[in-house]
Amino acid sequence: MVTLRQLRYFETLARTKHFGMAADQCAVTQPALSMQIKELERELGVELVERRGGTIAVTPAGQEIAARAEAILGQVRELSDYARQHQGVLTGSLRLGIIPSIAPYLLPEILTEVTKRYPQLDLQIRETQTSPLLEELIRGELDAVLVALPVEPPQLEAMPLFEDRFLIAVQSQAAPDWSKSDLRTRIGQERLLLLEEGHCLRDQALQFCQIANMQARRALGAASLTTIMQMVAAGHGITLLPELCARTEVDRKRVALIAFPEEPPRRIVGLAWRRSSARQSDFTALGQLIKSLRREAVGEGQPANV
Amino acid sequence: MVTLRQLRYFETLARTKHFGMAADQCAVTQPALSMQIKELERELGVELVERRGGTIAVTPAGQEIAARAEAILGQVRELSDYARQHQGVLTGSLRLGIIPSIAPYLLPEILTEVTKRYPQLDLQIRETQTSPLLEELIRGELDAVLVALPVEPPQLEAMPLFEDRFLIAVQSQAAPDWSKSDLRTRIGQERLLLLEEGHCLRDQALQFCQIANMQARRALGAASLTTIMQMVAAGHGITLLPELCARTEVDRKRVALIAFPEEPPRRIVGLAWRRSSARQSDFTALGQLIKSLRREAVGEGQPANV
DNA sequence: ACCATACGATCAGAATATCTGATCGCTCTT
DNA sequence: AAGAGCGATCAGATATTCTGATCGTATGGT
CATH class of the missing domain: 3.40.190.10 (Periplasmic binding protein-like II)
Known part of the structure; x- marks a missing residue:
């Protein structure tokens, strides 16, 4: 019987093309991942990756299956997100990506405010440049990102927050x-x-x-x-x-x-997320929170002209 | 972490609205199913079913989640089917439904021929009337059905085999x-x-x-x-x-x-399957096989007029 | 040709997850 | 008040999954 665990491991493997790295990303040891991949291959009766010394190649069948697995994992994520909505806005964990030219200046206030107003929320931050952030967002490793708009990928939706x-x-x-x-x-x-x-x-x-x-x-x-x-x-x-x-x-x-x-x-700073995500209300709530922060901040610290 | 097992159990439960029956259908004991459901509820943080003495009700959130689960399970099935295609036509197991006015007359020959020409195929037969067959087909409990055409549901595709x-x-x-x-x-x-x-x-x-x-x-x-x-x-x-x-x-x-x-x-006897299934080539092969059987059979046993 | 390195496979044992069968407690029926 | 039906719970058995150590092989440098 196929399991989600197998699909998760395999999707990661197909992406990294490296057992060790994939295992790392899945937070298990390499043998554990190897075994699950082998079990999946046995289950499906298809060779998913070609093991050649030093490097590996994902077979054509593997490519297709990885794509399907990715879609399935996405839907499972959305199912979870949908469920989370039912326990109130901004609860549970939310993985937020922020670019380096925003993070240090906005994050402290965001964290203060979030802790105060949404104590149930476990906000996990990832700080890096726009393009890795967007990739991770699309892959579902992040729930939302705070970046400069516009964001191009059509599967993403964005909410402008403030002008900078x-x-x-x-x-x-x-x-x-x-x-x-x-x-x-x-x-x-x-x-x-x-x-x-x-x-x-x-x-x-x-x-x-x-x-x-x-x-x-x-x-x-x-x-x-x-x-x-x-x-x-x-x-x-x-x-x-x-x-x-x-x-x-x-x-x-x-x-x-x-x-x-x-x-x-x-630049326009905004919040972006997967169009398909079921956490829209979380994102608009978070967006509003950041907007309000920024309005106060702008009010107090006027731009310093010469 | 959500598992497919949990989704499978819950989807069945949402359908049967009965822990015992659902457990039966999943071929596990009732406590096993209860535990997985509870775990899924804990995981999602949502009450999926209301336990009231005697009977249970699926909550609105549960309904939605059951629907999503069903979609996910369908995709997983298609992934498996897709993989199976890669090990050749008509291999592995294929669950075939047949109506009672066809089964006894065609099945023996089908089985003989299948065993001869596709020894790798494990054909599992279910015999009942058209409407339960179609339901089970759509739900993915069957891979194909042999019935009188036309079949109405738009998600099904049919191949006419012979005129009767x-x-x-x-x-x-x-x-x-x-x-x-x-x-x-x-x-x-x-x-x-x-x-x-x-x-x-x-x-x-x-x-x-x-x-x-x-x-x-x-x-x-x-x-x-x-x-x-x-x-x-x-x-x-x-x-x-x-x-x-x-x-x-x-x-x-x-x-x-x-x-x-x-x-x-x-009546037109034909083979029907889910449009979304990835086993098209299996079905056409099986259809051809049945067609060929029928042609021979018609040839030898002429209709007996007065 | 030889060594060092990187990679994935394999194995034994430990840790988890899952299942079964017995039993409990509740609710509705009679 | 007794009985039947249903789901929850528990303890112990079983199966799955993981880790850490180790192995074999291919590759690239020297």
């Missing part, structure tokens, strides 16, 4: 030198500091500046905004900084923030 | 008395013997005779064609007999068969 304007961060001493009138031209003349490849923030900044700053690409990617801000403070360049990050990252003595006078470049 | 003409069976002594010219009128004057409610044969005969024989409904239903033929032989009435059954059921000394001169009433 970009400011220009420059070394304080240099600030008086910046006139608001020709910001864009001026940017083109500076060295633009950006995060490393893969961060959506980098892409957004590049997109905005592509006309203005053709030499931006030579800027090597930094691993964190903190690094970048230290470099700005030391006068090694400028950067585009989301308002959200400003309060935390900016040392007012050493760095000045310049707002765009009109039509500021901005 | 109806003959009139009368007591031998009375036979000379029948002129072919006005068969229909004549039928109206006789007592028509039919199977009990639920047999498609009864409905087909009634449909054909509805103009001719308005008093047919008073004929009490017999449980088997054998009973009916004994009564015909004893001169208690006449019946419409499918050609398929004639060789086996007719004692030529006591019963005569009269063929309709033109446009004989007939």
Whole structure:
């Protein structure tokens, strides 16, 4: 008799193409996974993976079966989600992914508020860049993600939460030198500091500046905004900084923030989830909670112009 | 962690609304089933069934979850079927339903032929009337059914196999008395013997005779064609007999068969299965096999006219 | 050619999960 | 008030699944 356990293990194996890694992801030892895979093969009477020294290949039949298994596992997840709805909103566990340019600035407040208002909720956080987050979301390893919109995959649905304007961060001493009138031209003349490849923030900044700053690409990617801000403070360049990050990252003595006078470049921060998920009400509740946080926050900490 | 076992048990329970029966159907004892249901409820955090003395009720959440479970189980079945295709046609086990007016006459040959040509196939037979067969087919308890076409449910697909003409069976002594010219009128004057409610044969005969024989409904239903033929032989009435059954059921000394001169009433015998099943090639192979049997059989045993 | 390494298979024993059969307690019927 | 039917519960048996150690093989570097 086929079991869900077998399907779970096999789906992971088909994805990783590696017994050891798959076993890790399933949180069991490699022999345990091997045995279940073998049992599934015996059960179905089909060779699912070809074991060749060093590496393995998923057979064509295996591919198809992995796809079906994935669909089945998805439906089981939705069944559980549906059930969870019946014990009230935002209860049980919710796996939330957040991108690095949001997590540190919003997460503490989110956690405080969630603990206060939804003590039943066990919020599990994963912080990484947008594309792995979306993959994991689609695979069902995450329930929702907090990212910059839009999100492309059609099986996802998103709720915009707030607008996050970009400011220009420059070394304080240099600030008086910046006139608001020709910001864009001026940017083109500076060295633009950006995060490393893969961060959506980098892409957004590049997109905005592509006309203005053709030499931006030579800027090597930094691993964190903190690094970048230290470099700005030391006068090694400028950067585009989301308002959200400003309060935390900016040392007012050493760095000045310049707002765009009109039509500021901005990102939309939103919550995304699988369209097929049965936890819609959880997500809208969580979205509302974050929205409300942000409104208060914006109210108290006004954007700092020069 | 939700298991397929839990879903299987619960789906059965939701259908039977009875722990004991569900346990029987699942081939386990009642405590085993109770425990799995309880575990599923704990897992999902939802009460799935209301236990009230004597009887139980499936909660609304339970209904929805049972429906989802059913869908999931169906997909798992299809996954298995898909896999089975890969080890060649007509291997493994195949659960075939057959109606009583076909089974005794076709099954022996089918079994002989299947054993010869597909020794790998484990054919499990269920014999009952059309409507329970179709229900079980849709639920996935059967893989295919051999019935009179058409079959209505849209999720089923059917393959016509052969035409089975109806003959009139009368007591031998009375036979000379029948002129072919006005068969229909004549039928109206006789007592028509039919199977009990639920047999498609009864409905087909009634449909054909509805103009001719308005008093047919008073004929009490017999449980088997054998009973009916004994009564015909004893001169208690006449019946419409499918050609398929004639060789086996007719004692030529006591019963005569009269063929309709033109446009004989007939039934189409066919094989039906779930459209969603992944075993199409099994079914067409089985259909071909039955077709070929029938062609030979028709060739050797010509319909016996007066 | 030889060693080191990485990978998956295998095995024995331990830990879990699941099942059975007996029994209990409740509710409805008579 | 007694009996029948039903599901829950419990203890012990059984089957499944897991772990940790070990093995054999293929591969790549030297």
